[in-house]
Amino acid sequence: MADFISGFWNMYVMVLVALSILFCVFVLASNMTKREKGPVQLHGHVWDETLAEYNNPLPRWWMYLFWITIVFAVVYLAIYPGFGRSNQSRGQWAQYDAEMQAAQERFGPVFAKYREMDVMAVAADPEANAMGKRLFLTYCQQCHGAAAQGAKSFPNLTDSEWLWGGAPENIKETITNGRNGVMPPFGPALGADGVKDVANYVRSMNGLAHDSVRAQRGKEAFESNCVACHGADAKGNPMLGAPNLTDNRWLYGSSEAVIIETVTNGRNNKMPAFGAFLGEDKVHLLAAYVLSLSKK
Ligand code: HEC
Ligand code: HEC
Incomplete structure (x- = not known):
């Protein structure tokens, strides 16, 4: 409560x-x-x-x-x-304490067993994944979806594409401390026309329909404004959470309008920290579950 x-x-x-x-x-x-004395x-x-x-x-x-x-x-x-x-000794609080105690006794050894195991080994264990799935459905699905496939601004966790890196320690770090993906606004620096050019360049890198004159101009703007985070090859940078802009997978969408919106206004996207709330054992199981999804 x-x-x-x-x-x-x-x-x-x-x-x-x-x-x-x-x-x-x-x-x-x-x-x-x-009643007063005398007649009523x-x-x-x-x-x-x-x-x-x-x-x-x-x-x-x-x-x-x-x-x-x-x-x-x-x-x-x-x-x-x-x-x-x-x-404390009565009522629903005592009941709550007793149930927590019982759960600790029952699941404590199970958690301890997996804590000792390597994340990848846990990811291959069906019983551990069943526990990870229950945790995911309780704490994560409201943002990432029950099947972990994400939605606009919430990354898909099943596609082996990672904003922040897909190594077990990267995923544990993400869940424990949260992440904050910050894309600065470029509307003022580039102007509406410049943003449209760069958006056409981004679409051209993904094999999407684009205006090639604009894309050519956008390439130059990209090289002077965007490579610092997205990389010279535009394949992203997991240290900054900057996505790969060449794989035709999108956090926000591939349409020109959405790319223009991102580049003009920037984005500020937060994954909350769960380390203190869930504790290391559950983070361990969740990281393994997330990895088991993307391996398939
Ligand atoms: C309030 C919404 C919210 C909840 C709840 C949430 N997440 Fe996230 N998560 C996000 C957002 C938003 C991002 C993207 C952050 C960014 O843009 O850099 C993210 C990113 C991630 C990533 C990194 C993906 C990548 O591509 O690198 C992982 C892994 C992840 N979440 C796992 C989880 C797990 C496991 C839980 C449950 C314990 C969880 N999330 C709960 C919103 C949420
Ligand atoms: C300071 C680092 C930084 C710079 C500079 C930067 N970006 Fe980004 N960009 C990011 C981050 C981080 C994200 C992910 C935002 C999130 O997690 O929501 C992002 C997201 C995006 C997206 C959304 C991708 C998707 O999957 O929907 C596009 C498009 C984009 N950037 C294009 C650009 C362009 C074009 C430029 C140059 C004009 C640029 N970025 C400059 C850090 C940067």
């Missing part, structure tokens, strides 16, 4: 519950009137021409029922425990 909800919302709910109970006590206490007064309301109502207090037994509900609420909160995590 603490992974998703800040302490503020816990406090908010606790204060709200306490205030509600106090409010009920106040309403009840301020309505505990005694009429309430003053009249229905159906002659039907009047005595102004009697609620019967005692009825009031006590309300008090009992308040006592019940307080006792329930204490035992459940519905008021913070102070009461």
Whole structure:
């Protein structure tokens, strides 16, 4: 729970519950009137021409029922425990701790076994891949897709093409510390026409339809602006996460409009860090699973 909800919302709910109970006590206490001596007064309301109502207090037994509900609420909160995590020995927290403990005892040795093994050996182990797949479906599929084939801006992990390198240690590094792919904007430096030229050059390198005069001009602009990151042969640089621009595989898309958008405005793309959250053992299994996908 603490992974998703800040302490503020816990406090908010606790204060709200306490205030509600106090409010009920106040309403009840301020309505505990005694029956007055002498003849009973009429309430003053009249229905159906002659039907009047005595102004009697609620019967005692009825009031006590309300008090009992308040006592019940307080006792329930204490035992459940519905008021913070102070009461560790009971309720769902104890259950949670027991389940975590049991899981640790059951899976600890399994994780330890794979931790000792080389990533590539783990990648070839069906049982390890089944575990890796479950982890992937829990933590990674919302961005990379259930089949790890990616989507616009989320790389395909099954195609043996890597922004940041495909060696086991590169993949572990990616998952542990995250990555930030930064493509600077070139709109101001090149101008709309210059960007269109360079986009045509990029398309020409992938065998896609292009304007050859523009591509020729774009080649020069590419050599003076882009090779620092994408490389002289435009095959990319895994140190910077700069993609290969010659393999007709695209993070964002191959159309002229999308390439123009990338070059004009730049991109800033983040893969979150999972090392601290998942721990080394799970990162190890996930790296092996990812590698097993691209080997096929
Ligand atoms: C919030 C979305 C998000 C989640 C969740 C996520 N990723 Fe990523 N991942 C990305 C993005 C975006 C990139 C590309 C970063 C870049 O452009 O440099 C990426 C890149 C990668 C890469 C590098 C690909 C390459 O070509 O070098 C790997 C490997 C990877 N993710 C694995 C995982 C694994 C395993 C998980 C689950 C633990 C995961 N990702 C969860 C968004 C996500
Ligand atoms: C400072 C390094 C750097 C420079 C300079 C640079 N790029 Fe990039 N480029 C990147 C990175 C990093 C990415 C990946 C962005 C991401 O992960 O989202 C990228 C992505 C791209 C893409 C998207 C590819 C795809 O698969 O969709 C295109 C197209 C591109 N760059 C073209 C260019 C052109 C043309 C130039 C020169 C005008 C250029 N880049 C200059 C670093 C750079």
